[in-house]
Amino acid sequence: SQQGEEDPQALSIQEGENATMNCSYKTSINNLQWYRQNSGRGLVHLILIRSNEREKHSGRLRVTLDTSKKSSSLLITASRAADTASYFCATDAGSGYALNFGKGTSLLVTP
Amino acid sequence: DAGVTQSPTHLIKTRGQQVTLRCSPKSGHDTVSWYQQALGQGPQFIFQYYEEEERQRGNFPDRFSGHQFPNYSSELNVNALLLGDSALYLCASSPSQGEKLFFGSGTQLSVL
Numbered sequence: 001s002q003q004g005e006e007d008p009q010a011l012s013i014q015e016g017e018n019a020t021m022n023c024s025y026k027t028s029i030n031n032l033q034w035y036r037q038n039s040g041r042g043l044v045h046l047i048l049i050r051s052n053e054r055e056k057h058s059g060r061l062r063v064t065l066d067t068s069k070k071s072s073s074l075l076i077t078a079s080r081a082a083d084t085a086s087y088f089c090a091t092d093a094g095s096g097y098a099l100n101f102g103k104g105t106s107l108l109v110t111p
Numbered sequence: 112d113a114g115v116t117q118s119p120t121h122l123i124k125t126r127g128q129q130v131t132l133r134c135s136p137k138s139g140h141d142t143v144s145w146y147q148q149a150l151g152q153g154p155q156f157i158f159q160y161y162e163e164e165e166r167q168r169g170n171f172p173d174r175f176s177g178h179q180f181p182n183y184s185s186e187l188n189v190n191a192l193l194l195g196d197s198a199l200y201l202c203a204s205s206p207s208q209g210e211k212l213f214f215g216s217g218t219q220l221s222v223l
Contacts, residue, residue: 031210033210035212040199040217042201044214048210048211088153088154090153092210096166096167097142097159098144098159098167099154099156101153101155102153103151103152103153
């Protein structure tokens with residue numbers, strides 16, 4: 001079963017705008033990760049935030065984590081057409097070695 | 112430095128057949144995980160191999176089996192294929208204590 005759920009399912013914005021996608025999960029976690037997938041191929045790791053962290057930045061990416069609400073958000077600033085992809089959150093859920101992925105948010109950035 | 116490589120990239124099989132998918136991990140990685148991704152869904156964990164042993168298994172039937180070789184490469188075998196096994200199969204590697212996964216481009220399996 002999917003641990004995380006991303007919201008919205010699909011997002012369409014113009015280049016230069018910011019994109020925000022959210023993730024909710026159900027059980028306690030050690031960390032939460034965000035991945036990107038282009039055209040249904042392999043996933044690329046974007047950023048990892050630990051349960052004791054509240055915010056993390058990497059380039060144009062900003063991730064927040066609220067463990068009390070069991071939710072995370074991914075903000076992509078100044079979006080580019082190349083950011084068009086599906087974005088997934090993944091949690092370890094304390095389950096050992098497996099990562100539990102949500103269904104993803106499909107982001108379309110138009111020129 | 113080669114990343115994670117998977118073969119084949121595409122495969123078409125019929126119901127009841129058996130399939131073997133292959134994965135070579137990123138250099139320096141000794142742990143291999145397999146995920147199944149149905150169309151429009153997120154990846155689902157199948158199992159993970161470390162030191163040639165299955166270290167953890169997801170909620171998949173015994174028709175799904177795997178193997179890891181001494182060079183850390185891995186195979187995923189699926190027996191008695193069902194139509195519902197049609198999916199993108201992703202291999203991911205990591206160091207043994209690593210949290211971040213490096214994914215291959217996947218094998219697209221179609222069962223007719």
